[in-house]
């Protein structure tokens with residue numbers, strides 16, 4: 105669930121976590137941070153079946169470490185589709201090759217039974 109502000113979107117904050125808001129985005133901070141989206145995002149993070157796609161200089165896919173530990177084939181798959189990956193606060197962020205973004209989304213949903221909870225451009 106997202107707030108009703110059509111200008112609101114997500115980007116990667118200074119600590120590598122997703123951050124939400126609108127207006128100018130500079131040095132990891134939004135001109136107008138969005139409390140609603142921030143709180144929804146934090147609540148959804150507790151569900152390891154969720155994944156998040158966001159875009160900032162390339163597609164980024166966030167998946168819970170606890171989920172990856174249980175599904176090694178998922179980890180191998182995402183690593184294959186990524187330029188690089190980095191772990192942070194219970195999550196791993198995969199920086200995807202742009203052209204594979206849609207097929208990655210479909211595979212996570214249909215093959216691995218995950219739920220997509222966020223997307224922005």
Ligand SMILES: [Zn+2]
Pocket residue numbers: 106107108109112113124125138139140141142
């Ligand atoms: Zn919002």
